[in-house]
Amino acid sequence: EIVLTQSPGTLSLSPGARATLSCRASQSISSTYLAWYQQKPGQAPRLLIYGASSRATGIPDRFSGSGSGTDFTLTISRLEPEDFAVFYCQQYGTSPSITFGQGTRLEIK
Amino acid sequence: QVQLVESGGGVVQPGRSLRLSCAASGFTFSNYAMNWVRQAPGKGLEWVTVISYDGTSKYYADSVKGRFTISRDNSKNTLYLQMNSLTTGDTAVYYCARVSPPFTSVDRLGYWGQGTLVTVSS
Numbered sequence: 678e679i680v681l682t683q684s685p686g687t688l689s690l691s692p693g694a695r696a697t698l699s700c701r702a703s704q705s706i707s708s709t710y711l712a713w714y715q716q717k718p719g720q721a722p723r724l725l726i727y728g729a730s731s732r733a734t735g736i737p738d739r740f741s742g743s744g745s746g747t748d749f750t751l752t753i754s755r756l757e758p759e760d761f762a763v764f765y766c767q768q769y770g771t772s773p774s775i776t777f778g779q780g781t782r783l784e785i786k
Numbered sequence: 787q788v789q790l791v792e793s794g795g796g797v798v799q800p801g802r803s804l805r806l807s808c809a810a811s812g813f814t815f816s817n818y819a820m821n822w823v824r825q826a827p828g829k830g831l832e833w834v835t836v837i838s839y840d841g842t843s844k845y846y847a848d849s850v851k852g853r854f855t856i857s858r859d860n861s862k863n864t865l866y867l868q869m870n871s872l873t874t875g876d877t878a879v880y881y882c883a884r885v886s887p888p889f890t891s892v893d894r895l896g897y898w899g900q901g902t903l904v905t906v907s908s
Contacts, residue, residue, distance in 0.1 A: 712894040714831075721881055721898035722823075722831065733886075733896065765831055772892040773845035775821075777831040 679703055681766050681778035689786040696753040698781045700766035705746045710770030713742055713751045716780075717762045725764075726751060753783075761785050788812040788897045790882050795902030800873055808865040808882030808899055816840070816860040817888040821895060822867050824878035824904075834880070835867070838891050845892075849875075872906045879903050 680703040690696055700711070708729035714722040724733040726742035729749055739754040753760055766778040794806040808820070822834040835846045835856040844856050855868040865882050879901040886896030 714895075716831075721900055722895075723898070724886070724894055724896050727886070727894040733894075767831075767894070769892050769894060773836065773843070774847065775833045775836075775892055777833065780830045 678774070679706060679768055679771055679776055681768060681776055683764075683766060683778035683781045685781060686779075687782045687784060689784050690756055691786045692756050692758055694756050694786075696751075696756055696760075696783055698751040698753075698764055698783070700744075700749040700751070700778050702747045702749070702768060706768050706770045708745045708749075710768055711742075711744070711749050712767045712769065714765045714767060715760075715762045716765065722765065756783075758785075788884065790884065790897060790899035792880065792882055792899045792902035795880065795904045797905045797907060798872055799908050800906055802872055803868070803870045804872065804904060806867040806869070806880055806882075806902060806904070808867075810863045810865065810882075810884070813884070814888075815858075815863040819885045819891050819893070820856075820858060820865045821883045821885070822854075822856060822865075823881045823883050823895070823898075824876075825881070825901070826875075826878045829878075832878070836892060837865070839889055843891060869904070872904075874906050877904060877906045 711729040713726040716722040730742045769775040789811045791809045821836045837856045857866045881901045883895040884897040885893040
């Protein structure tokens with residue numbers, strides 16, 4: 678089973694700052710099968726990025742994804758107040774199962 | 787618009803059973819694989835199970851294999867999760883989630899319900 682490790686566990690930044698979140702896989706995965714989700718308190722997760730770098734429908738362009746192999750990154754270029762949440766990476770390349778990282782909490786500094 | 791509405795959660799004693807439902811609307815249900823994903827209180831996301839668009843393929847996380855059964859009724863646009871032999875470790879919010887592209891099995895989860903809380907407690 679592929680294990681996804683996200684870092685940092687918590688990231689404290691101010692609105693307007695740039696956020697960089699990391700997701701490292703225990704073995705190489707195709708970038709085609711790496712996604713990122715945002716979850717706000719009391720809400721379901723929302724798909725942000727799929728295929729490592731493609732934005733889902735309706736996602737602002739301040740969100741971007743990159744990476745390959747075992748190292749992937751979610752970048753938020755300029756944080757808006759509504760961006761603060763928990764972010765999860767997910768791999769779906771090892772059919773038939775999928776796995777999530779443990780999450781990174783992005784909080785207001 | 788795509789809507790997924792879970793129901794059936796509640797408080798149940800250890801060792802008992804519970805069946806969750808997920809009513810789908812706003813899309814052709816029979817074209818999409820469906821998943822259950824759970825989240826224990828204050829914890830991260832855990833994938834539970836997936837069923838193919840036609841119901842012929844089903845896969846489970848090791849943590850629920852042999853205890854949980856996923857099924858679907860494409861004529862009723864409804865997904866189910868039968869949960870047997872429940873333990874306190876199964877306490878979580880259970881989300882149903884639809885994959886984004888049609889006619890795939892394991893894929894990104896583009897649409898989620900709001901979840902239903904299952905509490906296993908004596």
